[in-house]
Amino acid sequence: MKLIAELAGTEHGLIIKIEQQKVFAEIHGRNYEVEIRERNENHYLLLEGTRVFDCRVEQTREKFTVHLDRNEYSIRIIDPKRLSSAQSGSRHDHGAVEIIAPMPGKVVRVLVEAGAAVTTGSSILVVEAMKMQNELKTPKTGTVVSVNAEPGATVNAGDVLAVIE
Amino acid sequence: MFRKLLIANRGEIAVRVIRACRDLAISPIAVYSEADAAAVHVSLADEAVLLGPSPSSESYLSIPKIVAAALKAGAEAIHPGYGFLAENPDFARAVVEAGLTFIGPRPEAMEIMGSKTTARRAAMQAGVPIVPGTVEPLATFSQTKELAEQFGYPVMLKAAAGGGGKGMRLVHSYDELLSAFETAQSEAAAAFGDSSLYLEKAIDRPRHIEIQVFADTFGNTVHLGERECSIQRRHQKVIEECPSPINDPELRKRMGAAAVKLARAVNYTGAGTVEFLVAGATREFYFLEMNTRLQVEHPVTELVTGIDLVREQINVAAGAMLSFRQEEIGWHGHAIECRVYAEDAENNFVPSPGRISYLRVPSGPGVRDDSGVELGSDVSIYYDPMISKLAVWGRSRDKAIDRLRTALDEYAIDGIKTTLGFFREIVRDQEFIAGNLDTGFISRFKQRRDLATANTPESEGQIRARDLALIAAAIHYLRLQRETSQKTAASPGQTRWKMSGRRAVARGKAR
Numbered sequence: 001m002k003l004i005a006e007l008a009g010t011e012h013g014l015i016i017k018i019e020q021q022k023v024f025a026e027i028h029g030r031n032y033e034v035e036i037r038e039r040n041e042n043h044y045l046l047l048e049g050t051r052v053f054d055c056r057v058e059q060t061r062e063k064f065t066v067h068l069d070r071n072e073y074s075i076r077i078i079d080p081k082r083l084s085s086a087q088s089g090s091r092h093d094h095g096a097v098e099i100i101a102p103m104p105g106k107v108v109r110v111l112v113e114a115g116a117a118v119t120t121g122s123s124i125l126v127v128e129a130m131k132m133q134n135e136l137k138t139p140k141t142g143t144v145v146s147v148n149a150e151p152g153a154t155v156n157a158g159d160v161l162a163v164i165e
Numbered sequence: 166m167f168r169k170l171l172i173a174n175r176g177e178i179a180v181r182v183i184r185a186c187r188d189l190a191i192s193p194i195a196v197y198s199e200a201d202a203a204a205v206h207v208s209l210a211d212e213a214v215l216l217g218p219s220p221s222s223e224s225y226l227s228i229p230k231i232v233a234a235a236l237k238a239g240a241e242a243i244h245p246g247y248g249f250l251a252e253n254p255d256f257a258r259a260v261v262e263a264g265l266t267f268i269g270p271r272p273e274a275m276e277i278m279g280s281k282t283t284a285r286r287a288a289m290q291a292g293v294p295i296v297p298g299t300v301e302p303l304a305t306f307s308q309t310k311e312l313a314e315q316f317g318y319p320v321m322l323k324a325a326a327g328g329g330g331k332g333m334r335l336v337h338s339y340d341e342l343l344s345a346f347e348t349a350q351s352e353a354a355a356a357f358g359d360s361s362l363y364l365e366k367a368i369d370r371p372r373h374i375e376i377q378v379f380a381d382t383f384g385n386t387v388h389l390g391e392r393e394c395s396i397q398r399r400h401q402k403v404i405e406e407c408p409s410p411i412n413d414p415e416l417r418k419r420m421g422a423a424a425v426k427l428a429r430a431v432n433y434t435g436a437g438t439v440e441f442l443v444a445g446a447t448r449e450f451y452f453l454e455m456n457t458r459l460q461v462e463h464p465v466t467e468l469v470t471g472i473d474l475v476r477e478q479i480n481v482a483a484g485a486m487l488s489f490r491q492e493e494i495g496w497h498g499h500a501i502e503c504r505v506y507a508e509d510a511e512n513n514f515v516p517s518p519g520r521i522s523y524l525r526v527p528s529g530p531g532v533r534d535d536s537g538v539e540l541g542s543d544v545s546i547y548y549d550p551m552i553s554k555l556a557v558w559g560r561s562r563d564k565a566i567d568r569l570r571t572a573l574d575e576y577a578i579d580g581i582k583t584t585l586g587f588f589r590e591i592v593r594d595q596e597f598i599a600g601n602l603d604t605g606f607i608s609r610f611k612q613r614r615d616l617a618t619a620n621t622p623e624s625e626g627q628i629r630a631r632d633l634a635l636i637a638a639a640i641h642y643l644r645l646q647r648e649t650s651q652k653t654a655a656s657p658g659q660t661r662w663k664m665s666g667r668r669a670v671a672r673g674k675a676r
Contacts (some may be wrong), residue, residue: 003642005638011553011633014636014639018643022243023640027632027635030628032633042641042656043523044640045639046633048633055637056579057637064642066637066638067579067631068591068634069630070574070586071630073633075635075638077642079646097566102509103516103517104513104518108351109347116392126351128355129515130546131401132515132516134515135348
């Protein structure tokens with residue numbers, strides 16, 4: 001089975017074969033023979049020789065977060081056999097950026113209107129969550145294409161609150 | 166002593182007070198909001214009273230509901246914890262008027278210290294040095310602009326009724342002043358119902374060092390030494406320690422004496438904390454504010470002095486004398502606390518609510534975890550994102566750091582983002598280990614770290630760990646694929662190769 005695993009912007013080719021509780025894998029020419037012991041539905045103890053790797057895998061949208069020792073790896077698995085076009089596209093073109101709500105909360109102030117010119121670092125709106133007001137700033141200089149939230153509106157993490165082009 | 170005590174709080178601090186109640190054979194009564202119906206603090210109490218809907222304004226901040234709950238349950242005293250109503254003199258008055266004991270200082274002392282402007286005036290009168298700045302609240306923006314120019318940038322804008330870093334902004338230049346002024350005002354109004362601000366000169370590379378004081382109703386006022394709380398983000402503490410890495414008995418004595426003088430000046434009773442800014446270079450200290458309640462970071466003082474501060478609070482409120490004299494207080498070893506927040510440290514510390522899907526709490530010699538959550542707990546959007554406090558004790562600062570590193574590596578919380586990963590890096594940072602702290606520590610730490618990661622090649626062990634993480638993700642992916650295809654029944658067109666792979670995974674699972 002060939003898979004591609006993307007981690008921090010780098011794609012790693014991964015050949016993997018699972019036989020009973022044994023896993024054979026090859027990554028960049030490095031070969032691994034690993035024994036799997038399941039501790040839980042998403043908690044695996046991997047043994048490579050005598051080395052112990054305690055891995056917990058969380059699924060978040062299209063990614064897997066693997067907790068291993070004191071590190072956290074955010075990994076996207078691409079299955080070339082299942083690759084669909086749905087995974088690409090939907091981003092804004094021409095270098096437009098979306099101002100996205102980083103957490104669920106309430107919009108307390110909108111500081112710009114559509115059509116306004118903004119410079120890198122200027123505040124676009126203020127969202128309150130867990131008693132903290134967070135100013136959301138534009139990472140680029142440009143024009144406000146749209147503002148999709150009004151003061152008082154409740155927003156969810158990931159909502160596009162404004163678009164800057 | 167009280168027979169029944171109501172805790173007007175939630176989360177880890179409610180759990181902490183419940184423990185002190187149990188030690189004293191007092192029956193603890195919890196209060197809760199709808200979001201907290203199945204919370205840990207409710208499960209540990211003898212009785213629990215629903216206050217109302219989840220927003221804190223309709224539950225934990227409702228004075229009439231809490232007083233009614235206490236009367237209904239037959240409580241004789243109310244412990245406010247920290248946050249919520251802990252520093253609200255109206256609450257303290259309402260408790261006393263209902264014939265109950267408020268565990269904290271008198272409302273008059275809370276009033277003086279509750280407003281930063283009156284607190285600064287009290288400190289000045291008591292002869293305690295204060296940071297240069299305004300004593301009266303700012304009236305207009307144009308006045309603010311003039312004053313900022315007069316003191317010289319950088320300046321700090323602070324909510325007069327403030328605390329916890331809310332309604333507080335560091336302003337480097339005039340460009341930032343208007344936006345900071347408006348945000349601080351509206352944050353202050355939202356958090357404290359009072360939008361008035363004042364202005365202070367910002368001290369260069371300040372350390373935040375505070376003194377724990379304690380007073381009984383017989384006129385005994387003592388201090389329990391300092392806590393260094395310089396590591397902050399958004400002006401909120403994240404790591405605290407006792408003693409301070411820079412402190413010496415002489416400085417502790419001088420700061421302790423100043424704190425006791427201020428506490429005496431306002432006839433303080435119970436536990437309180439006098440916060441100071443200490444200029445890194447000169448060791449000059451300036452009064453910042455007094456918190457008229459138990460502090461979040463009280464465990465480090467408890468670990469080093471051996472004194473149970475919550476138990477002492479309850480004793481003093483019940484009319485007992487302090488159980489120790491100033492000369493009996495000793496400081497033994499070193500303690501450090503990390504506040505574990507449900508926040509994404511890599512994304513500007515934005516809150517990360519959600520359900521805890523896995524939890525492994527560290528233990529071992531000198532390790533203490535004050536937590537308000539369990540496996541399966543929901544960290545809601547309604548309240549402060551702090552979920553636990555990990556504190557360690559060691560014979561020396563170095564040994565405490567060793568234990569903290571081990572405990573942090575052992576600590577695991579999945580399902581939400583937490584500040585644990587961030588702490589794991591800080592305890593390995595040379596500046597932290599050397600004790601070179603100031604309130605700008607985190608931003609400089611991030612720069613150092615980004616530089617270091619860019620210049621360090623991956624080690625063989627790191628590559629292997631990363632490969633194993635990729636393998637774990639692939640194993641899990643294939644397992645989910647198998648489960649999905651089992652659910653939708655075997656569809657035609659699957660290759661024999663895939664099927665055998667899935668059978669293999671299935672067999673692996675059966676063992």
